[in-house]
Amino acid sequence: MLERLISRYNGRLFTGLLLFALTGCGHLQVSGSLAVTAAPTRLAAIDRGAPVALDPAKRLLAFGRNGLRLLDRTTGSETLLSDAAPTALAWNPTGSRLAAAFGHGGSSRMILYGPDGTEASKTDVPGSVCAISWITGDDLLFAALETKPFSFGTDRREMLYRWNGSGTPIATLLGTTNVKPLTRSLFPWIVSSGLQLAVSPLGDEILYARFFDPPAFQPYFRIILRNLATGQEREIASISLDGGRAIFVDAETVLYGNGVEATYLVDPWESREIASFPLPGRTLAVSVRRIALDDRLFENNVEIAVFPGGSILGFAADGSGALILHKDTVYLLDGLAEQPRAPQLKPDSRQKLLQLRQWRSEGLITPGEYREMKERILTQ
């Protein structure tokens, strides 16, 4: 469906656009047909640029404002969980745990909270945590940057941690780069952020941005697809430091914005471009039915909403709501009709599929062989 959406979109940019102001949305100016059936509600004020996370039930919103706060939408009560500003937030798929990362001296502290705001566990890791992603209900990944300054540049180490809430997180070095002094002066944020992380719907592969700062060339990121079991990696694309991103659309397809002028939907294993969008793709999100590209929302091939410039969009876990961050406010566009997700694979089929994906990552089978085997497994 998404492919159909995109192919039509290419020829029908801005089709069906309606412009109007939404009432009851805290002055968020939104244009597009979506507003006929749904209107955003203001949820909370946040520190500009602070992370937010909505639990799967859309009841609890965690966000950064003078610390970490938890808003219960049903009661309107707001609880201060921590005085420290979070650097990343993520709810687990069941809503039983909120993972929050905080700066803690020269390192970071990762804390798991229960839905009532109680601390369940915590751990410290070196560096600065930039992104968190849950694999299962009790197994999460987070990405952290470690830096060490030298007179001739700054060593920037991209680390991946896997943690189940107890013991010491398992660390994996993803990449290391020496940031040239000139690069650091032009892009000072590069030593504390810029490490993005996305996990595939099957939980077996990640996308991350590895930084490169070659001599005599401009610095850039490479989007890398990594199989967690084998550690094998595949370069998907190069993106600029202007803010490109990459996410999984489904287990086989990646959407990435180059941060400048275009966003691409690709099959990363066959290096095949499925579609492109004339938008930089600095923020991306997908649900089964919709896609959010920068400040625009699409559904069934049609751009259904344009939010004010600079808005950042995200989806609730089941796709029935969209979070909109604009300046220092977060809104919820609720009541979106969503298609059901594909039924879960039988454990045996899932195991076979994960095995095939590992073999594909190691080059033991070709993408074509994988595709053929996958079809057979799914039709069994």
Place this chain on the structure above:
Amino acid sequence: MNSLIFPLFLLLVTALPAVAAEKDDCLSCHREKTPGAVRIWEGSAHAGAKVGCIACHGSDHEKIVKGEARVTAAVCGKCHKKALGEHTASRHGMGLHSGWGCTRNLGGRDKRECSFCHEEGSALPRSTVHCARFLKQSSQMGEAGCNRCHSVESSCASCHSSHATDLKIVRNPASCAKCHMGPDHPQWEMWQTTQHGTLYASQGEATGPSCQTCHMPAGSHDVTRGITTTQAGTAIAPENARTERSAMLKVCTKCHAEGFSRRELEQGDAIRDQSQALVKEAEEIIRDLYRRGLLDPMPEERPDHPLSGKKLVLDSQMLYEDTSHIERLFFKMKKYDFAKTFKGAYHQNPAYTHWYGNAELKMDLVDIKAEASRLKARKNPPAGKGQAARSVSEEVEENLRLLKREMEDGVLTPEEYARRKAQELERIR
């Protein structure tokens, strides 16, 4: 003869005297600061020819103090063109061709190591030949353990020393020994203990040939002249071999009959080729283990090879660290014992040819075969020895790995590879 009077006013001392003849005042300070360097220079041909400090070191004292005004071979070559030309064409002239693959992204590097590969202020590497073993080392080891020999490419002082011009220094075989000794190529030791070395020690240069007599005849700086073997120990192309053999025979026949000389050298050729066959046999054993996934650890389980990543490397870029045990045995066999065998033969040293070389080489092969048997037995113990039953998936994976490696090694055609893979995948449907 003039070409032999090589400039010896090279790097090492960071604050050097300037010369009265050039109206600089280096000497007034350096007589106190570096009196040894000044005294050596004052006794040199350079002083006699009024070639002073600034001529080689330049006049930027700050740069000199920072070690940024190295007196490279290019500086010497301005006057000693012929010597530099011969040197550059020889293996010595590519001694520093190691280190392609920038180390700046590796952790804990010393910025001074940039100068191993780059001219000051340039991001372009000045070398295109790679050395994985160099890239594995710390910057300190790279400098003290690698570059102190390999800097021969760009530093005449590597042999001539920094300020002296006395040819006695470079005509002494000990000047070669700094690098041409030890387990990987002990030419100095093997020469010393041959009749050539004994005659040199007892009768002097006129009777006993030295390294320089045979490898740098008439003061040539082309040390590769007359050598018919590549650095990897294989024969060079036949047309080139004929030319080089003639050049060496010209040297030998100053003392020996041509027939005798030719037979001796051809004997060396034969021993080289016989030894090479043993090395190839060992290499094939390891490749077979690799294809079967039996190396411990396999390349994919180790830190990346600096140039080839997760591939098995058994060629001249082979490492002695982060490998399996059997590869470490092979490293010794190829890098040490194979070299001792054929170089011992060419240098007419029976002990090196046989005991240090050939015997070790053959015992290495015994060890490698034994280790291969152990690895195979460990993977497939005899029935009843309690190996846990493997799942179909594990069997298929192992077979897929074997097929992939067979394909990469050219054992399988692409069609056969695809067919065999399809058979394996059929098992997990």
